[in-house]
Amino acid sequence: MPVFWLSLLIVAVAAVGFVLARGRALAAVDGDRRHLHSLPNYYGWNAALKVLTPAFALLFVWLIVQPIWMNTQIAGALPDTAVSEDSTLALVMSDVRRVADGLDLAVAQGIISETNAAAIEAGATDVRGVLAQAGVALGSDVDPTVLAAAQSYRSLSGVGDAAMTVAVLLLALAGMGWALRQTTAEFRARNVVEQGVRAMLLFAASIAILTTVGIVFSLIFNTVEFFRIYPASDFFGSLTWSPSFGGGSELGIWPLLWGTLYISLIALLVAVPIGLFAAIYLSEYAGSKVRAFAKPTLELLAGIPTIVYGLFALLTVGPLLLSAFGRDGLNWMQAGTAVMTAGLVMGIMLIPFVSSLSDDIINAVPQAMRDGSYGLGATQSETIRQVVIPAALPGIVGAILLAASRAIGETMIVVLGAGAAARLSLNPFEAMTTVTAKIVSQLTGDADFASPEALVAFALGMTLFIITLGLNVLALSIVRKYREQYE
Amino acid sequence: MYDAPLTRREAAVDDVKISARDVQVFYGDNHAIKDVDVDIQDKTVTAFIGPSGCGKSTFLRCLNRMNDTIDICRVEGRITIDGDDIYDKRVDPVQLRAKVGMVFQKPNPFPKSIYDNVAYGPKIHGMAKNKAELDEIVERALRRGAIWDEVKDRLHAPGTGLSGGQQQRLCIARAVATEPEVLLMDEPCSALDPIATAQVEELIDELRQTYSVVIVTHSMQQAARVSQKTAFFHLGHLVEFGETGQIFTNPEDKRTESYITGRIG
Missing domain, CATH: 1.10.3720.10 (MetI-like)
Known part of the structure; x- marks a missing residue:
């Protein structure tokens, strides 16, 4: 499932959690909000936060880790001959990704079918032509090993995406369940929400600081690189x-x-x-x-x-x-x-x-x-x-x-x-x-x-x-x- | 001064230093001071008392034309010092303020050294021919301000580093340094603790030997302790003016009596 739709789904779960938790809190005191520790909306926000935070955190981490993991898997499976003398593993891998993305596009535009995309062989079909039709221009004909790698890349990423969708949604539902279990008249929802707000503010502040640190580090690394090839005394x-x-x-x-x-x-x-x-x-x-x-x-x-x-x-x-x-x-x-x-x-x-x-x-x-x-x-x-x-x-x-x-x-x-x-x-x-x-x-x-x-x-x-x-x-x-x- | 019974205390001299006739002050449309007539004597401490907003500080600020610095303020009537109208066109308010010194509610030393704080006025008015003379003026002023002994070893330390009471005495010394004839004090002790207040009050009593002192105060005890004459202001009117002993023991006006006994204010 695309990340955008998945995100919307998480937000929808959070909204449902909000309404359910609010209703449950009110039901726990027979509709008399004076017996609640916090205002009803706080119980709702507590549920929404418990859905959103872990789900989006997992989504974020998954999106970073999955490509790295897939790269190592595919690169390990590539035969040594695929990496010729005048190129590097990184170049071949980017070729693989381009072909895989091209196949995705071709399937999406209906130029070839899903089964075809998984089955075509470089010798039998003009893969370059097919991809060019889909708008992906390649510099040379597709190497059979690269095509094979691209195909396994596609199937792996399909499996990964499905797993991500399931895991993230499960986590969101679990968060909602947890929040609903917590929702009783005595539960201090406003304090918990307060903590959540604090964490959010801290997160925003740390992004600004981390960006600065990132800029400084990129400057430092490149400066060090420069002084390695050009003497500082001359500079x-x-x-x-x-x-x-x-x-x-x-x-x-x-x-x-x-x-x-x-x-x-x-x-x-x-x-x-x-x-x-x-x-x-x-x-x-x-x-x-x-x-x-x-x-x-x-x-x-x-x-x-x-x-x-x-x-x-x-x-x-x-x-x-x-x-x-x-x-x-x-x-x-x-x-x-x-x-x-x-x-x-x-x-x-x-x-x-x-x-x-x-x-x-x-x-x-x-x-x-x-x-x-x-x-x-x-x-x-x-x-x-x-x-x-x-x-x-x-x-x-x-x-x-x-x-x-x-x-x-x-x-x-x-x-x-x-x-x-x-x-x-x-x-x-x-x-x-x-x-x-x-x-x-x-x-x-x-x-x-x-x-x-x-x-x-x-x-x-x-x-x-x-x-x-x-x-x-x-x-x-x-x-x-x-x-x-x-x- | 503290042990003499209030009724027997008398003003030392009778010559009038400042005379105000029919003074009106307006802040925009607000009529802040109404028909004030008062004669302030030389070598006397005159206290202005009254509830907040009664116009006593406003009237005080008329006496050295400090109200000129406020755009919307308008003064009418006649105020003379030694017979000269201070609101005459020929009078330079800047020169006037050198002659009529002022001490403010909150100690406001400049962010300069103690020495430079005191030397500020004399330097501006060119009172010293050389450094030695200036040194002398500064020392004399600090002695008159009863703070010399505390600061003589650190004249070049910042004035803002002194304690509140010391700062206020420094401000008095600073005002005295330009050798004014009248010293106006706008609640000089309201930001000070009791000990610093006692020191400043003692100093005011000494300053009476040389200057005509006008002090605005919220503390009736203070007015009774330091002044010979007291003026009671209420809602912009000068209600009663007379010997301090008279005002505090046997006021003529009902409103004065109510204020002194704590019923209004």
Whole structure:
């Protein structure tokens, strides 16, 4: 039975369990719910949970384990000759699966009958033709051993699926029976449901955490793989970045890291003063009407996709800078794509980050601080400079660090605004590139995935991850320290 | 001060420091203070008492124009300090507040060092020519705030690290440092424990030598202990104003008597 229908069936069993358990609970006290320990619905939910949780858990595990088990069974049965010199067991097995899936499709479309599919032989029938009719294109004629393996694969998976359906449904019914047996007037159903809710929340939280761990591990494994074929001393020591997919490339991280930091620095030089002043104006000077209009407008900037900023850099800011600093002007700039272009636009992108966070933080400074300062005869700007900002400073630093890690991770603006040349230069009007932009260019295209030129992307990603993680941890710890001060 | 019978306690001097005539305060449409006339004497502690929401804190905040920082607040009438109208257009409220210091309900030291907390006002108003003078001003203020001995070895520790009572005395020292002529205190002891309260009350009595002190308090015992004059506010009106002894032993108005005996409030 397909997994979708099986799932629906489990849900149906759960619904039946809900109704039965609720009714049984009410019947146990002759319909007077005041004698029940919990509200009737809790008994229903208890039954539903006891059906759903074990059944879906078993289904999940089964779906993972069955293909693995079948692979080992079929692979063990394959004759050694099936694995020829220029292929591997994994390739042959994927062929087997493709043929098996193709046969499934062919049967489903009525091109051949079920008995035929199980009985056809490679010599007698044009299996390739049959499968092509079903929409499965194969590179070569089907090898008899592969066909045989595919056929046994199909029968095994048929048996497995049937067993899974029966086992899962039995478990669901058993869960329902168990819940119904439990349902008495004294049974503490609400406490049990409470536990179930807690487990559900924990499950959701752990998925987020486990995913993060998974990402980190995939980065780590590929980075280790990269350093196995490319020396770490060259990666961290070389000042040249010149990948060539023919081999013999130099993959020094410094030009990229320098580009990243340079562009981020310019972005922060733009974003921090403007964002901070905007935040001070909004929180200290602006009237409630101005604030109600200006704050959401400013935050709208944060909602613009970065690719749009990239276009803005490419089409507006770049040419504008070129007309001032290019050949017609100061002649410092060769083309519209430059560190300055990307930095300015990225700075604009970061303004709402800095201003919105800083605004919240400045607002959190207690009014008592301001009153104390006014009471001593300080003006508003003296109060802001000498009391409010120092009090809010840790939080503002946190906001700036968050903006910085955002700047370091930015890709699209750099791709469109800064150019693609990896170089170490101090001139902000030259094209440079960043770590993120190079990760994209190393992984897109037809590169061999096992080559250092492709794998270097993971080492770059890992470096970036560590830098931004460090910044975020620093920012969070500063912000947290700040919070303790007033609560 | 604690042992003199209430009735025999008298104000030291008779010159009027602050004079309010026909003062009205509005918060938007809400008429918070109605027709208040009062004369506050120099070198005297004047207590404002009354039930919550009676307008005593609002009136106190009129005396240094702190209400200016609230947009919807409007003050009418005439308030003079030494004969000068403080709501005159030519008066800079910022300068006024340096002259009329204020201590708040909750101790609110700035998140700076103890030294910088006290030096804040003098620095803003350019009261010291050099570091040595500033040091002197800070020490004098901390001594006046009766906290010097406790903090002299850790002047550069953060002011927020002190205990509640110490913080409040630091705030008093901070207010005193700008050498005001009047000191306004808005329930200065309501966040303090009894021991810290006693210390602050003792300090208020000493400050009376130099300043005109106006204190808002919820505690009638406190008003009776520290003040020479008492004003009783009720629903925005100044109901009764007179010698503290008179108010507490022989009030003229029925409402005052009810409040003091605990029947309203």
